[in-house]
Amino acid sequence: MSDEPIVQMTGITKDFTGVRALDGVDFTLRPGEIHAIMGENGAGKSTLIKVLTGVHSPDAGRILLDGRPVRFHSPGHAQSGGISTVYQEVNLTDNLSVAENLFAGREPRLGPFINFRAMRRRAQALLSDIGVDLNVAAPLSSYSIATQQLVAIARAVDIEAKVLILDEPTSSLDREEVAVLLRVMRTLADNGCALVFISHFLDQVYEICDRMTVLRNGRLVGEWATAELPENELIGHMLGREIEALEALERRSSAGGAAEAAPLVSAKGLGRKGAIAPFDLDIREGEVVGLAGLLGSGRTETVRLIAGADRHDSGAIEFDGRRLGGHNPRTAAARGIGFCPENRKTEGLVGELTVAENMILAMQASRGWARAIPPARRAELVAEFIAKLDIRPANGDLPVKNLSGGNQQKVLLARWLLIEPRLLILDEPTRGIDVGAKADIQRLVAELSEGGMAVLFVSAELEEVTRLSDRIAVLRDRELIDVLHQESDMTTERIVDTIVTRGGAE
């Protein structure tokens, strides 16, 4: 491992309209190392990468590549300079073969024709170099996302990448696939390539990385060798505050009397063909009901029926003891049901509208277009909820798309809290957001339910579900298989057990 850095970024500053995303950040990358960039969402990790790869041009600072100043103006330009990036979403062509994907745009030729035989041979060799064995003539789509990612990496490496950036490559991979990916990364590093690794998974970072650079709020916190920085200190650096918050939120004891109260919402045989089998579920005021299950088990489908986002084709839903006819998002909101959907960018927020506008959208919708919320009242509400939810930057007039994921989620929450809902439905409210915002949102859920609000809550993280829920509905294969309500049942083991045993009985 040479000590001469391959990439040296100094004093990188980048402003977006009204937001300073990076403020004098330094970053040094040496050949043969795997270097993690750590930070909460909104810390500036992706902006730093985008500056390095030429997606954004920095407002100040310099970048040295191999000791020479460079300024890339496009990712392609950066690639020709030896910096390749593999994103979470694979940028390859599904319906071409593995070999064609590897050599697209630089196919081995035989006169004017493509030499497919040579291409397949070289593809095979290239993949076996990184320890992967595939049928290179098969279409890329016949392989899993993980494998496609490996192909993307192989392609990047073959274009003489001196620097390979992996941006959240493991988010959609299972354990074994992650192991393969990490092994390939180590092989590449041993061959002298410098790797930048961005991941939310701390265990993977500790397993594979040699060094880490920590960012917070667009500023550099520091650079450490992995061995010298224990995990709790790392988290402390990322958050910049004690994270007791998360730990203090010990599992709340379920409200004893709640079970006797009449349910606020009662689903009776509610179902939709192809989405979720008919199910019964009661939600009482002041109660948090968690939905647990694997991806594709029907969690989202269940809450969408209750929220009125999708039409049910069997059963009925009762609210306050009255059967709801013509259940849709508008009537649901009118009755006090707020719904934060799973995908906040495509279904939740209107990106180009401002934070304030996104916040008041549901309230305004219920008043109709003719009765605008008076400007003074609106400013007051927006300021109140920005402060209450600690939304940053605290500026209601920024386009909401400029905010980080955690803050966007808070804006979406504020939209529904503004109408003072009786039932709040949250589908994956903490996915892909930073630890600080996650703690904020979990604390908020606990507070709201203590204040008497009913909360229906979906999360892929079982620990989060067990920590927050009074009762847990367990789903498997688009069927609600059990509702756990005993205090002793509120463990991840018990949920996993339920999924496995009850599923096996089918």
Add this chain to the structure above:
Amino acid sequence: MSKASNAGRTAGEGRAGAYLKRLMWPLIVLAALLIVNIAVTGFDFIVPDVHDDRLSGAFVNILRRAAPLLLIALGMTLVIATKGIDLSVGAVYAIGAAIACQYLAGRDQSAVGAVAAAVALALAIAALIGAWNGTMVAHFGVQPIVATLILMIAGRGIAQLITGGQIPTVADSSPFVELGRGAIATVPVPIWIGAAVFAALVLLTRTTALGMLLESVGGNPEASRLAGIRSKGITVLAYLIAGTCAGLAGLIGAANLGSADANNGGLWIELDAILAVVIGGTALMGGRFFLLGTTVGVVIIGTLEVTIINVGLSSQWQFTAKAIVVFIVAMLQSPEFRAWILRPFRPRAAEPAPTDPDPEKALAK
């Protein structure tokens, strides 16, 4: 508290700043056109004088003649904000003109009551057509371009049926022609109407929540639905306004000519309107819309037509020149293009002076 209001103030300035930024390039193009005209024909081009108690002069004429296009472009702006488009406005123009003129053709044209009835009838039908377009789009899920294409094709036929294939005329003595040729307080009536509709639409969209909800529906229809917005009603309303504006534009056009030509009245005006909207900074993808930007776009298009004649180009240049100006505005509005064209002029203070100006070459070594 003072902190919060402080944040609000700076943010407000930021919003106004962003708005001005968006208007800047269209305004620069407009200024350039005006300068060319002033250079060729002198200051008379822009400075109006008063003849027979009415303003006259080249620029006043441009504004007067651009009024129908302005009305249509303003309506189009709202439709485009919903992610839609209305191709039928040219045909609705013709229908509005045909209804009014045909109604007056068989009556006492000098009676103010008859003229008012003709105007009301034409506007009501135009509004109905707009609502029909909106219903097809919002309730039946027909793609906007298809839904409005139907009436773009059929509309002129309907106008011909109304006029019986003739060109109905209105006598110069009728109060109706004042809509196109008259003046109030020296200012031509079409300019008054254009300004009034502009002001009305700004008030309607910005003092109510209509503007924000339109932008929400156009910006993200699914999120808007889940937030409980009645997006169908809002979409229908946008098309209804566009139809009414088109009908009113037809009335001004017919009043100016004193007749209604079902075949040629408002021909291709929908395309000019779309151009004006785009020049004004409203994206065809829907969402944020800018009525003031559209107005600047309309004045650019109106001025351009006169400029071509003033600089001595033959009228055959009309379309080519229009295309060139639209191209320039579109390019200026593209951040990528601006970065590319301005790069040689950018100060390089923040950048270390590279030994080799071409980074690619530097890397190759």
